[in-house]
Amino acid sequence: MVGRAGGQARAAVVGTGLIGGSVLLRLRDAGLDVAGWDPDPTTRRYAREQGVACPDAVEEAVAGRDVVFLCGPLPTLPETLSRVAGATDDGCVLTDVGSTKAEVAASAAAQGLGHRFVPGHPMAGADRAGVASATPALLDGAAWVLCPGPTGMMAFRRLAALIIDVFRARVVPMSAPEHDAVAALSSHVPHLLAGALAGAVQRAALRDAVLALAAGSFSDGTRVAGGPPERTANMLLGNRGQVLSELAAVRSFLDGLTDALRDGDATTLTAHLGEARTARLALHGRAFSTHHRQFPATVDHEGELAYLRELGAAGGHLTGCRVDGGGVTYTGHLPMVAEAA
Amino acid sequence: MVGRAGGQARAAVVGTGLIGGSVLLRLRDAGLDVAGWDPDPTTRRYAREQGVACPDAVEEAVAGRDVVFLCGPLPTLPETLSRVAGATDDGCVLTDVGSTKAEVAASAAAQGLGHRFVPGHPMAGADRAGVASATPALLDGAAWVLCPGPTGMMAFRRLAALIIDVFRARVVPMSAPEHDAVAALSSHVPHLLAGALAGAVQRAALRDAVLALAAGSFSDGTRVAGGPPERTANMLLGNRGQVLSELAAVRSFLDGLTDALRDGDATTLTAHLGEARTARLALHGRAFSTHHRQFPATVDHEGELAYLRELGAAGGHLTGCRVDGGGVTYTGHLPMVAEAA
Numbered sequence: 001m002v003g004r005a006g007g008q009a010r011a012a013v014v015g016t017g018l019i020g021g022s023v024l025l026r027l028r029d030a031g032l033d034v035a036g037w038d039p040d041p042t043t044r045r046y047a048r049e050q051g052v053a054c055p056d057a058v059e060e061a062v063a064g065r066d067v068v069f070l071c072g073p074l075p076t077l078p079e080t081l082s083r084v085a086g087a088t089d090d091g092c093v094l095t096d097v098g099s100t101k102a103e104v105a106a107s108a109a110a111q112g113l114g115h116r117f118v119p120g121h122p123m124a125g126a127d128r129a130g131v132a133s134a135t136p137a138l139l140d141g142a143a144w145v146l147c148p149g150p151t152g153m154m155a156f157r158r159l160a161a162l163i164i165d166v167f168r169a170r171v172v173p174m175s176a177p178e179h180d181a182v183a184a185l186s187s188h189v190p191h192l193l194a195g196a197l198a199g200a201v202q203r204a205a206l207r208d209a210v211l212a213l214a215a216g217s218f219s220d221g222t223r224v225a226g227g228p229p230e231r232t233a234n235m236l237l238g239n240r241g242q243v244l245s246e247l248a249a250v251r252s253f254l255d256g257l258t259d260a261l262r263d264g265d266a267t268t269l270t271a272h273l274g275e276a277r278t279a280r281l282a283l284h285g286r287a288f289s290t291h292h293r294q295f296p297a298t299v300d301h302e303g304e305l306a307y308l309r310e311l312g313a314a315g316g317h318l319t320g321c322r323v324d325g326g327g328v329t330y331t332g333h334l335p336m337v338a339e340a341a
Numbered sequence: 342m343v344g345r346a347g348g349q350a351r352a353a354v355v356g357t358g359l360i361g362g363s364v365l366l367r368l369r370d371a372g373l374d375v376a377g378w379d380p381d382p383t384t385r386r387y388a389r390e391q392g393v394a395c396p397d398a399v400e401e402a403v404a405g406r407d408v409v410f411l412c413g414p415l416p417t418l419p420e421t422l423s424r425v426a427g428a429t430d431d432g433c434v435l436t437d438v439g440s441t442k443a444e445v446a447a448s449a450a451a452q453g454l455g456h457r458f459v460p461g462h463p464m465a466g467a468d469r470a471g472v473a474s475a476t477p478a479l480l481d482g483a484a485w486v487l488c489p490g491p492t493g494m495m496a497f498r499r500l501a502a503l504i505i506d507v508f509r510a511r512v513v514p515m516s517a518p519e520h521d522a523v524a525a526l527s528s529h530v531p532h533l534l535a536g537a538l539a540g541a542v543q544r545a546a547l548r549d550a551v552l553a554l555a556a557g558s559f560s561d562g563t564r565v566a567g568g569p570p571e572r573t574a575n576m577l578l579g580n581r582g583q584v585l586s587e588l589a590a591v592r593s594f595l596d597g598l599t600d601a602l603r604d605g606d607a608t609t610l611t612a613h614l615g616e617a618r619t620a621r622l623a624l625h626g627r628a629f630s631t632h633h634r635q636f637p638a639t640v641d642h643e644g645e646l647a648y649l650r651e652l653g654a655a656g657g658h659l660t661g662c663r664v665d666g667g668g669v670t671y672t673g674h675l676p677m678v679a680e681a682a
Contacts, residue, residue: 143554145554172554186554190562192599192602195594195614196598197617199620200594202620203594203616204587204590208655209655211676214624215464215527217528218526218624220564224561233614244599257537258585261578273573276539280535286549286552313550314549315550
């Protein structure tokens, strides 16, 4: 765990809305010495009412901490990172919870913070917002992406150990660009498709009849089109390159389906739909194998970094990270090749 | 209600799988004299075990009936229609429950059955299949499309009265081509988009990582891609022209979203997403106004047909159809213009 010899870690959370507030309450419940901060005075007051220290100055909240979670909105992160880095020791681990990772990782590297900033992205529902919806259980057992970099392996180990210990997280190690490519397919492109379907219906002459006869497929396929347009637009724009690239792949598959349909080619159409079905069935039907990997206390972490990134890219995750005498032992899980039929 | 003077209607169901079996059991529970038939001997035996008459010959099941529901698969309908028509009186109303309507309507017209065949499509979940999943409650309160034709108004009235009475159905009157255009957007195109998304992930280098990090948007947006490929392919091919046409409208909206994203145009992107959101919010938030309309017992039903088709095209439905002295009184419901914000 992140921390000082013989004691629990001291942690801070900057930006205590839904995610940050939930992180804060969970760390507090786990017995850590925590402090929060938010730019909004009402939110700070609310945190104090929960019994959590929440000073008016961010510098005061983060000073002397071992780990700081940056949980504010994406566009604010570079500036917050710089401010918090200046107010903490060089041994303090910094991480964030934003939904895209390449930009903030580049910003941290440009600020010379690659050795102690570990980009992060816990997977949590975003149907609600605000500190009043925060709960210690929100991120319990969540898949939690962390992006280890070549100079930041020690910080990664400490942070991974902490969030596994406190949140029972499944840590998914990935490079920042790979995370963003994955997020494009697993979340951002689905938002575009939902918007296109709902938008076409909004413009249709028979709009009201379509809504009257909407089947489960339509209701499911447009659910996220009901979210706030500004938030969805920011999310898409924050990962523009990867979204456009993965959308092209989806359009290409759609072209194949459309061509087969236009040609009346039932065999090809069924084959394409069968290919799609394989991915869908694997969503809930995968079994995992467990392994342990040890890495020594060396200066060169190339092998360790390669192991971690390969694990995440293969759909795997960590549930154990034990740092011992300078070395580390990971408990890893990989999806097995055989899939539910 | 369909029926003879002074008595309950006598009904038959041909094809007693999930939908047909549920229709059969519900008619039986409502006190009608019913008989079923299915090409599969095991299914016939199962129906008999439920206490329903299920003779081995379809002609025997339908002879002397006032109404026959044809519930077999789409490709079998033209032949079944011809066979059942030949074994029933000219006053017997025939209907089906297939998911597309233009083809079967044309087939009935070509067979000279327009005066007594009323194309139908009850909206029911199709996650399950087979008679063992059939229940009397499956279609309770369902939206149920009926397609009245110019020569079949008397048959429409009798059938609408029956299914409102027995199933508490919301009857949605539409022309067959309009039904198929609506079904393309409300069900068929969503299946294509789900297939394209899941299919692109299946081909992605990071497939397993995408599945590991799949958000609710991905899970919702691919749900129907888990269905049987053959069934989905048949459904799409059965409505090919309308599906391709409505898919083009969805692609066009997607192009607008993509252009705004590529240009980094947050204002336009947000506006398009806001347009999509309007349709999505209207899906569950609509209020309806109620009205009554009477039509006399005339030979010319042009006004009545126009009223019914306009009602369905506007997203409305019927919950009452009272036939009295040759005239009819409909209880209709229309979505109100003000929408949930």
